Amino acid sequence: MQSVRRPLMTLGFVVLVLGLISGCESIAYYGQAAQGQMSLLLARESIAERLSQPSIPNAERRKLQLVLDARAFAERTLLLEAGDSYLSYVELERSFVLWNVFAAPEFSTSPVNWCYPIAGCVSYRGYFAESAAQRAAERLAEDGFDVYSGGVDAYSTLGWFADPLTSSVLRRSEQGLVGLLFHELAHRRVYVPGDTTFNESFATFVEQEGLRRWLQVNSQSAAQEEVSQQLALADSTQAQFVVLVTGYRDRLTALYAESLEPMQMRARKDAIRQELRDEYAVLREQWGYAGYDRWFAGPLNNAQLSTVASYNELVPAFAALLKEVGGDLERFYARVMALAELPEEQRQEVLESFL
Numbered sequence: 041m042q043s044v045r046r047p048l049m050t051l052g053f054v055v056l057v058l059g060l061i062s063g064c065e066s067i068a069y070y071g072q073a074a075q076g077q078m079s080l081l082l083a084r085e086s087i088a089e090r091l092s093q094p095s096i097p098n099a100e101r102r103k104l105q106l107v108l109d110a111r112a113f114a115e116r117t118l119l120l121e122a123g124d125s126y127l128s129y130v131e132l133e134r135s136f137v138l139w140n141v142f143a144a145p146e147f148s149t150s151p152v153n154w155c156y157p158i159a160g161c162v163s164y165r166g167y168f169a170e171s172a173a174q175r176a177a178e179r180l181a182e183d184g185f186d187v188y189s190g191g192v193d194a195y196s197t198l199g200w201f202a203d204p205l206t207s208s209v210l211r212r213s214e215q216g217l218v219g220l221l222f223h224e225l226a227h228r229r230v231y232v233p234g235d236t237t238f239n240e241s242f243a244t245f246v247e248q249e250g251l252r253r254w255l256q257v258n259s260q261s262a263a264q265e266e267v268s269q270q271l272a273l274a275d276s277t278q279a280q281f282v283v284l285v286t287g288y289r290d291r292l293t294a295l296y297a298e299s300l301e302p303m304q305m306r307a308r309k310d311a312i313r314q315e316l317r318d319e320y321a322v323l324r325e326q327w328g329y330a331g332y333d334r335w336f337a338g339p340l341n342n343a344q345l346s347t348v349a350s351y352n353e354l355v356p357a358f359a360a361l362l363k364e365v366g367g368d369l370e371r372f373y374a375r376v377m378a379l380a381e382l383p384e385e386q387r388q389e390v391l392e393s394f395l
Contacts, residue, residue: 069165072167072168072169072172073166073168075168076138076167076168076169077197077201079168080130080137080204080206081201081204083130083131083204084128084129084130084202084204085128085129085130086127086128086129087104087107087108087126087127087128087129087205088108088127090104090129091104091105100210102214103210103214103217104129104205106214106217106218107126107205107217107221108126108127109258110217110218110221110222110254111125111126111127111221111225113254113257113258114221114222114225114250117253117254117257118222118225118246118250118253118369119229119369119370119373120222120225120226120228120229120246120250121199121225121228121229122225122228123199123202123228124202125196125199125202125203125204125224125225125228126203126204126205126221126225127202128202128204128205129204129205129206129207130204130205130206130207131207132206132207132208134170134208135191135208136170136191136192136193136208137168137192137193137194137195137206137208138166138167138168138173138191138192138195139166139167139169139170139172139173139189139190139191139192140164140165140166140167140173140189140190140192141164141165141166141167141173141176141177141180141187141188141189142163142164142187142188142189142343142344142346142347143177143180143185143186143187143188143343144185144186144341144342144343144346145184145185145186145342146184146185146186146306146342147296147302147305147309148296148342149289149292149293149296149342149345149346150346151163151164151342151343151346151350152180152185153234153236155234159198159233160232160233160234160235161233161234161236162234162236163236163346163347163350164236164347166192166195170191173189174189177189185343186339186341186342186343186344187341187343188338188339188341188343188344188347190347191208193206193208193209193212193220194206194208194209194220194224195224196224196225196227196228198227198228198231199228203224215251215255215271218250218251218254219247219248219250219251220247222246222247222250222251222254223243223244223246223247224243225246226242226243226246226247226250227239227243229246229373230242230373230376230377230380231380232380232384232387234384235384235387236350237349237350237353237354238354238379238380238387238391240350240351241350241351241352241353241354241355241357241358242354242358242376244351244352244355245354245355245358245359245362246358248275248355249359249362251271252271255271277327277329277331278352280323280327281323281332281348282348282352282353282355284316284319284320284323285316285345285348285349286345286348286349286352286353288312288313288315288316288345289345289346289348289349291312292309292312292342292345295308295309295312313340313341316340317336317340320332320336354391354395356394356395357391357392357394357395358376358391358394360394360395361375361376361394364394379391
């Protein structure tokens with residue numbers, strides 16, 4: 041119990057100091073963050089002990105064991121650092137572990153950034169209660185911002201705590217669960233405070249590359265070709281989705297640079313968003329895949345479009361970088377860490393040269 045209390049006391053002290061220096065709104069925000077993190081740490085139980093219980097449903101047992109296997113693979117083969125993370129489990133009484141709120145000005149595709157200790161400035165704010173996220177989104181909307189909010193299955197504390205596995209991720213497919221684990225562990229390997237697009241694109245690439253290597257080792261030889269084809273199809277579909285959304289984001293960026301009256305700007309903005317929905321409907325029929333329907337049911341505003349860029353925009357650059365070092369992950373990480381040391385503008389120029 042002592043090992044749990046010490047990080048909680050540290051977190052509480054940090055939150056108290058931040059609250060005192062940042063004002064009432066920040067006190068409330070950091071207070072809910074501390075309480076949410078505490079609740080997770082106090083509710084942890086060992087996955088190994090849970091697996092020893094005969095009453096655990098077989099489907100849950102299979103996925104918990106899968107997490108342990110994928111965690112070992114991440115350390116041994118992907119050279120990621122798991123520490124004590126994902127050795128424990130928390131049963132949640134909600135659908136997601138937290139909800140992120142994104143915002144952008146009405147006539148800009150550049151997201152609003154919030155700055156925090158350790159993590160630096162990021163383009164979202166996380167809340168452990170959906171109602172709190174909704175209230176925050178409403179306040180931002182009242183101030184005239186485009187707002188988007190979505191549930192999150194998991195997040196990383198960047199090694200400051202032993203992150204538990206939460207029940208919110210067990211509804212994922214086995215491949216989705218393994219990929220998520222690789223994504224979150226990637227943040228522990230390389231993280232640049234204040235550069236959301238770099239961090240999330242890097243983690244997304246490690247997730248994709250890690251999943252490819254995992255399937256090569258863990259799929260039966262007879263099924264490897266079929267699995268590889270399915271993964272290639274999924275990557276192709278996601279790539280088309282990213283190109284579609286970022287293309288329309290760029291159209292909006294160009295629109296906002298024009299000198300138009302607000303009412304005219306809004307009308308043009310609405311027309312472009314409708315074109316995006318229409319083009320997606322065509323692609324959806326071509327794909328025979330409806331997995332993005334829920335995303336396209338959102339407002340498709342500046343805040344929502346910015347999330348796709350953050351998680352995907354630099355993925356091709358990281359893929360090219362890995363290819364340049366012959367697929368050697370140790371050399372790849374060394375190059376990425378060297379990029380992380382550069383000023384943001386210079387880092388962006390180098391990555392764009394790979395694109």
